[in-house]
Amino acid sequence: MKTSVSVIIPCFNAERTILRTLEALDKQTAKGFEVILADDGSNDETVKTAKSFKPENYKLIVIAEKHAGPAAQRNRGAKKAKGELLLFTDSDCVPEKNWVSEMAKPFADKNIVGVSGTYRTLNNEKIIARFEGYEIAKRHEKLARQKYIDFIGSFSAGYRKNIFKKFGGFSSDFKRADAEDPELSFKIAKTGYRMVFNPKAVVAHPHVSTLKKFWKQKFSRGFWRVLLYKKHPEKMRGDSYTGKEVQLSLIFLAAFLLSFAGFFLATAFKNIALMNFLAKSAILSHAAFYLVNFPTMVFMIQKEKKMALFAPAIIFIRTLAWGLGFAWGLVKLIMKRSG
Incomplete structure (x- = not known):
């Protein structure tokens, strides 16, 4: 690739899904990037499974740290990264073959500092998962209508490394994978930097599929929104992803x-x-x-x-x-x- 890229994946107890993610990255149309897997103190075989994978088209770096939450692990991965562009996805996501190239494409415009990609539902056989997928799709239609955005989700996020460092990365105040991603993009957008949505940058993802997990996820979303809105009270009125x-x-x-x-x-x-x-x-x-x-x-x-x-x-x-x-x-x- 003309521009150096680092893909950063935080993971915790992801032995069942991490190989699928790493294999999908090895099938990318883009070549020559690095992948940094930042393990968050897993107590299963995540690290062993990841280290056993030998990619043909990228360099894999596995770092194992004490449990500190996904925000902290993304930041640790970013410190190790050599790429000018930092791309983030999750350990249960399956990037489509042009994901890296599509995430990098908007950065050809020097004024663009951040990019968001989109989701495709992996487990369509479950009604709750399909509901979640449809709701996200509707919100992403809203993102697609806007020239610039202020909301980037970490499942498919891209930042220029110098901008990521300037704003201190993801806030480790968020101990779970909830609201730490828009908190960063809100900070960046607030200062006038430009970020865009690219619907062609797609990762497949298995959404929660049971009512119990759905309830826990939404309860957690509501809980962590309090901290998000404490830091950014003006966003209570809405943002480029969340409507009134x-x-x-x-x-x-x-x-x-x-x-x-x-x-x-x-x-x-x-x-x-x-x-x-x-x-x-x-x-x-x-x-x-x-x-x-x-x-x-x-x-x-x-x-x-x-x-x-x-x-x-x-x-x-x-x-x-x-x-x-x-x-x-x-x-x-x-x-x-x-x-």
């Missing part, structure tokens, strides 16, 4: 749940006027919730008719998990300040 429908959904869902609970409380006191008010409030807020999410549901149904049955319930569960996670994050923040 998220905030509106949370508001209307909270109004519905409070009205619904209040209605049954009012029945205990036989307060007819209050019962009528709360019943109307519950109906209106519930309708408003689904009105806000109507474009997303239409998008999903256009992709798959079956989503007409599943999307409304999954959207409700997703928003509830977000909200409870965010509320718990606020509680933890208040406790930390008061303690």
